[in-house]
Amino acid sequence: MIEAIKKADVLIEALGWIRRFRDKITVIKLGGSVMEDAAALDHILLDIVFMETVGMRPVVVHGGGAAISRRADEAGIKPRFVQGRRVTDAATLDIVEQVLAYETNERLQRRIEELGGRAMNLNFRSENVLIGERLELTDEAGHAVDLGSVGRVTRVERRVIENLCYAGQIPIIPSMCLDAEGHKLNVNADTAAISVAAALDAEKLVFLSDVNGVRLDKDDPKSLVHSLTGDEAERLIATGVISSGMIPKVEACLETLEQGVGKVHIIDGRLRHSLLLEIYTNTGVGTEIVRQREENGNDPP
Numbered sequence: 001m002i003e004a005i006k007k008a009d010v011l012i013e014a015l016g017w018i019r020r021f022r023d024k025i026t027v028i029k030l031g032g033s034v035m036e037d038a039a040a041l042d043h044i045l046l047d048i049v050f051m052e053t054v055g056m057r058p059v060v061v062h063g064g065g066a067a068i069s070r071r072a073d074e075a076g077i078k079p080r081f082v083q084g085r086r087v088t089d090a091a092t093l094d095i096v097e098q099v100l101a102y103e104t105n106e107r108l109q110r111r112i113e114e115l116g117g118r119a120m121n122l123n124f125r126s127e128n129v130l131i132g133e134r135l136e137l138t139d140e141a142g143h144a145v146d147l148g149s150v151g152r153v154t155r156v157e158r159r160v161i162e163n164l165c166y167a168g169q170i171p172i173i174p175s176m177c178l179d180a181e182g183h184k185l186n187v188n189a190d191t192a193a194i195s196v197a198a199a200l201d202a203e204k205l206v207f208l209s210d211v212n213g214v215r216l217d218k219d220d221p222k223s224l225v226h227s228l229t230g231d232e233a234e235r236l237i238a239t240g241v242i243s244s245g246m247i248p249k250v251e252a253c254l255e256t257l258e259q260g261v262g263k264v265h266i267i268d269g270r271l272r273h274s275l276l277l278e279i280y281t282n283t284g285v286g287t288e289i290v291r292q293r294e295e296n297g298n299d300p301p
Contacts, residue, residue, distance in 0.1 A: 021203060022055035026057065027060075028058055028059070028060050028208070029189060029205070030063070031065065032063075034208050037270060043273055051276075060170060060172045061193040061196050062108060068086070086186060087146075087147050087150070088147065090148075093149045093186060101174045121172045122171055129160050130153050130156060130157075131157070132178070133154055133185075134150065149183065149185050150187070152187065153196075190252050201261075202261050203263070204261070205265070206264075209269065213268070224286075226284055230289065230290070233289055234254070253289045
């Protein structure tokens with residue numbers, strides 16, 4: 001009976017959040033180690049099915065870097081990265097398209113449906129929703145860097161995604177785009193997710209990470225900071241508390257807030273049901289970054 005009451009308490013705690021986020025869009029960026037761990041991925045996908053079932057509008061944007069690197073290695077292609085971007089020549093682009101836009105994208109769609117949800121893959125064989133242009137970078141000397149077929153998103157087909165959401169389907173979007181001439185381009189999954197979240201005026205953007213969020217001591221999981229404003233996050237970067245690989249993630253979060261998204265979350269995707277625990281509990285399990293602190297703290301209205 002005590003265990004049953006505890007379960008009921010959890011449902012009651014979730015009720016306020018379910019009401020608050022009903023019909024609101026949340027963009028979830030899938031990538032990294034979660035994509036390589038079948039059990040962890042299943043828990044995340046099941047969480048996403050739950051979110052849609054209780055009235056939220058989840059949208060998935062995904063990468064697939066490890067799988068792409070394995071296929072490239074099998075083909076004898078040595079991966080090369082510049083400023084965090086995969087240099088994408090014609091042979092690599094073919095691999096990215098096959099592995100990311102088709103195999104991974106369609107596998108995620110099938111698995112969601114096996115778990116009881118309804119999903120639609122949005123790739124070049126179905127309906128592309130990301131339009132972009134070649135990404136232009138320069139090196140420290142100011143010289144142009146040739147990344148090959150690497151792009152950035154300049155437009156998102158918002159209506160297509162929204163119509164799927166309102167029809168009770170979960171859009172699954174690979175991090176590739178088409179340019180104005182119809183050329184396919186490889187896009188960084190984090191930046192693709194930011195573009196989608198901004199275009200949809202999303203309530204939340206959730207980055208699934210290999211750590212539980214921003215820590216005051218990067219080696220101590222218990223030093224997790226559950227909530228940060230943009231100003232507080234910038235101070236932690238300036239003072240070196242946020243360092244190394246967490247810096248680009250937090251900077252991506254700040255960029256997302258500047259584009260109008262309500263909240264950005266960094267959570268450990270390997271933790272069972274971390275997505276539900278972050279969204280539907282009062283304290284969460286990761287770090288949320290907001291423009292400014294709400295007067296009522298973490299409690300739902």
